[in-house]
Amino acid sequence: MTDRSVSWTDPESVARLLARATAPRRVTATLARVASVARSVRAPAAARPSVPPARVSVPAPPPAAVAEPPASLPVTPARTAVPKLVQLSENPSDRLDTLMAWTLDNQHCTGAFVADDNGLTLAAHGISEAHVSLVGPLLSALVGVRSIPGIDATAGALWLGNNMMSWVEARTERGSFCLGAVGAEALSTEALNQLKEALEVTVRDL
Amino acid sequence: MIDTKLLDLAVQDLRSVLRDGLIATDIWDRTDGLSLAGFNAQPVAVALFTRITTELESSMADSNFPPLARYYLIDLAGNHTAAVINHGSLLQGMLVDNKRANLGILISVAIPRMLDAVAKAR
Numbered sequence: 001m002t003d004r005s006v007s008w009t010d011p012e013s014v015a016r017l018l019a020r021a022t023a024p025r026r027v028t029a030t031l032a033r034v035a036s037v038a039r040s041v042r043a044p045a046a047a048r049p050s051v052p053p054a055r056v057s058v059p060a061p062p063p064a065a066v067a068e069p070p071a072s073l074p075v076t077p078a079r080t081a082v083p084k085l086v087q088l089s090e091n092p093s094d095r096l097d098t099l100m101a102w103t104l105d106n107q108h109c110t111g112a113f114v115a116d117d118n119g120l121t122l123a124a125h126g127i128s129e130a131h132v133s134l135v136g137p138l139l140s141a142l143v144g145v146r147s148i149p150g151i152d153a154t155a156g157a158l159w160l161g162n163n164m165m166s167w168v169e170a171r172t173e174r175g176s177f178c179l180g181a182v183g184a185e186a187l188s189t190e191a192l193n194q195l196k197e198a199l200e201v202t203v204r205d206l
Numbered sequence: 207m208i209d210t211k212l213l214d215l216a217v218q219d220l221r222s223v224l225r226d227g228l229i230a231t232d233i234w235d236r237t238d239g240l241s242l243a244g245f246n247a248q249p250v251a252v253a254l255f256t257r258i259t260t261e262l263e264s265s266m267a268d269s270n271f272p273p274l275a276r277y278y279l280i281d282l283a284g285n286h287t288a289a290v291i292n293h294g295s296l297l298q299g300m301l302v303d304n305k306r307a308n309l310g311i312l313i314s315v316a317i318p319r320m321l322d323a324v325a326k327a328r
Binding site: 091096118121124174177 | 223224308310314315318319
């Protein structure tokens with residue numbers, strides 16, 4: 001098993017899912033519109049030919065003129081609710097692809113993966129197979145931790161050196177599966193709960 | 207009595223799980239080498255893996271090793287893996303493209319599903 005691609009998926013599915021994952025979000029679109037309004041406010045000053053260019057940028061427009069969007073623009077909430085993952089397919093590969101797309105789209109991460117309890121990759125995007133394989137020894141090491149009464153240890157975060165890997169685990173009759181997300185910071189408890197619920201929905205009847 | 211329709215469904219399910227990572231598969235009776243279901247059937251591979259499995263099991267028994275359990279894997283040149291699943295009186299061979307199918311999918315999803323499906327076909 002050398003030289004394997006850890007991110008292999010069906011090409012059509014990848015294209016479709018990546019399009020979803022990288023689609024411009026509503027907040028971004030709104031900000032772009034606000035920026036466009038701000039540019040139009042600044043534009044008359046910049047267009048005056050008699051004013052030297054150096055002075056154009058000095059007098060900043062009144063803050064209220066830039067900060068206040070027109071009344072017609074919708075007010076976007078600062079944080080949108082994360083939709084629950086819905087799995088419509090019975091096919092394991094489709095379910096894993098859907099989970100990958102949902103994770104990349106809704107969580108603050110640059111890469112994501114699903115691995116079994118031996119650290120073998122089931123699906124991955126934006127992370128090397130070497131990093132995914134650390135799930136095996138990680139879960140083995142947690143066996144001792146879980147022997148302590150009251151310690152669940154089915155979620156956590158691990159500093160990889162350059163990134164933080166946040167992970168959750170779901171157990172089935174066929175073993176454990178781990179969903180990991182790699183990003184600059186560890187995910188919040190709320191985000192980990194969302195990941196765990198999504199993973200459990202995905203690996204159910206896998 | 208084996209329900210070959212269920213075996214065919216199991217092979218279809220395997221193809222959907224491994225997608226184009228699955229190059230070929232056969233399910234056959236190890237006593238007569240008769241293939242009961244498959245995809246891109248390989249009669250030579252059926253004969254080869256019947257012989258290899260028989261030799262492997264007898265060698266392990268002679269060495270007082272534990273018997274063969276669910277499967278064994280062979281890493282082949284050219285980024286291919288041969289997986290042989292032990293269904294008891296039936297054997298199943300799979301040729302997998304390593305670049306198109308993840309090992310985790312093969313071991314944690316595809317093989318357990320095939321074991322369940324073939325058990326139900328009996």
